[in-house]
Amino acid sequence: MAYRRQHRDTGPVNLAARLLALAEDALNLRLPVRLRAWDGSVAGPAGAPTLVIADRRAIRHVLWSPGELGVARAYVQGYLDVEGDLSDGLRAMWEAVRVARAADPDAARPRITPRLALRAARLAVRTRALGRRPAIPAAEATLTGGLHTRERDRAAISHHYDLSNDFYELILDPQMAYSSAFFARPDMTLEEAQTAKLDLVCRKLGLQPGMRMLDIGSGWGSLTLHAAEHYGVHVTGVTLSSEQRDFVLKRAAERGLQGRVDVSLRHFRDLAGAGVADGTVDAVASIEMGEHVGDAEYVDFTQAIARYLRPGGRVLIQQMSRSNSAKGDRPGGGPFIETYIAPDMHMKPLAKTIGLIADAGIEIRDVQAMREHYPLTVAGWAANLEEHWSTAVALVGEEQARVWRLYLAGGSLAFEENRMGVDQILGVKPSASGVAGMPLTPMDWLA
Incomplete structure (x- = not known):
């Protein structure tokens, strides 16, 4: 022993x-x-x-x-x-x-x-350590209803993302990108690396002025606004968070993008109500939202994406995964993450995710591992939290601030040690005759 x-x-x-x-x-x-x-x-x-x-x-x-x-x-x-x-x-x-x-x-x-x-x-x-159960921290999620029903999904998202826009503005970069950045150079600032990530996504999607793009899980609009402003596309963002929706609409108005940005407060299953017709979308992005869809529901998610895309349309999914070597690990990330951060989250090994996307009729064209970029991203968020600690406590309370301190430290280590990963998966919906319209090499987006 x-x-x-x-x-x-x-x-x-x-x-x-x-x-x-x-x-x-x-x-x-x-x-x-x-x-x-x-x-x-x-x-x-x-x-x-x-x-x-x-x-x-x-x-x-x-x-x-x-x-x-x-x-x-x-x-x-x-x-x-x-x-x-x-x-x-x-x-x-x-x-x-x-x-x-x-x-x-x-x-x-x-x-x-x-x-x-x-x-x-x-x-x-x-030592008098025995006693009645201490009060449960108020920061814990308490969800009811059937798993991954529309109502429960909305409550799960609200628990984390409706915390406080002001709080997230303390933690994130000025574009409010709440996902792994892309450190094209190790000396990049967090803001530079997030901009590099947004440009990388837009280039992989082949965005051109006048195209129609769907951003599923649009968050605070970092990609939605960037694609509309710098690539001239019309973007429909989708979120279940009213705080996020209001934030994006306000920023779009400030930048004069009202005619190119719509934000819909609805579930991805209900996009017909947002004016998204089948087979009409040129590009779909989903940046670290697929983890919240659920295991059984992921088939519906990928089939919806394939249905919305026109023939030749592209999809870029950036998604976290659990390592194949992490046998026995909970797909939601463990009791702390599931209770305080992302209730009902389900992370799969990368190979399973790719298989489900391909099964929906989407041809996989590129997979880019970004695991090492996540600890660099989280380091920026953690530094912002510590720098603005007293303000963060004033905004959300000390319990919630401590939740975030533990969340960032533990999450960063999970990526560092390859217990979790994050990848960009690029796919295309070929036409009935097999035409994809993709470049023969990835140089268009790596330039």
């Missing part, structure tokens, strides 16, 4: 040492952290990231909701914290798990034996 240690609950209580020992025995893992408990006691290796249990209610959260969700609740409410860089602490933890599992596949997997449960109970009683 990679880890073995026996402890006895005798002698004076060093609370931090007892808690650390209990956690290590439960996880079968030597934790690469230093622990400071609410009584001021400290244990663990000097120089390691310091985990601070500031309040015994952190223990109660974990006892009532064992695992990731309990830890997240304790962190969001400030009962649990990390001194120094949160990303460094999470990175050290994942590295310890990898090393341990290489030697012992059972390492870092909770194993609560009767003896361990008795030890935990004794320590909880001695």
Whole structure:
């Protein structure tokens, strides 16, 4: 076994040492952290990231909701914290798990034996950590209704995207692009890299003045406005967020783009109501929206895209994925993401997504991996959050700001370590006779 240690609950209580020992025995893992408990006691290796249990209610959260969700609740409410860089602490933890599992596949997997449960109970009683369930953070999503019904999808999107336009303006670049940027050069600023991404999408779609484009999941309109303003196309944006719709319409008016930009507050299944007729759209883009569609519903999504496109029309889907190697991982990203950030999200391995797009009658022409670009993007968002921390707290509250701090740190690490990916998938709808009208090489969009 990679880890073995026996402890006895005798002698004076060093609370931090007892808690650390209990956690290590439960996880079968030597934790690469230093622990400071609410009584001021400290244990663990000097120089390691310091985990601070500031309040015994952190223990109660974990006892009532064992695992990731309990830890997240304790962190969001400030009962649990990390001194120094949160990303460094999470990175050290994942590295310890990898090393341990290489030697012992059972390492870092909770194993609560009767003896361990008795030890935990004794320590909880001695330190008064037992108690009623702490209040659930207000930042958690509480959805009702059938999975991926129109009403529930609207509520899921509203939970995250209707948080506050002012808050998102603090975090994102001036164009409000909430998706992976494209760092064509490593020295690019976040704004430059997002502009490069928007141009890359427009070039891949072959946009020309007068074309009609559909932007499914248009967000705050970064692509919708960019394509209309710089490529002369007419864009219909689609979102389920009223905050986003109002934001895009306001910006379109400020830029004099009212005649080229429509934003429809509706589900992708209901685009006929937005004046989108089958077989009339020159280009379709969906930038990191497909993850919210659902697994069973993804077939409807790809078939709708194929139906809207004219023969020779192109589609660009930028979408996050779960790694094939992440066996057993939840397709929604885990309890924290599913509870606080993106309820009902479903991420697939890239190969499955490509297969579903092709099955809809769309010919795959190019796939560009952008996984390494996401940590660079998130670094910009995280820096903006920390720079404007007090303003962010004033806008959305400290709990929600802490949700975002944890979300950005954990999300960035998932891409860095190849547990998640993001790709641009370019396809075309050939004519009945097989004519695609695509360039023979990708040089048109790589120039």
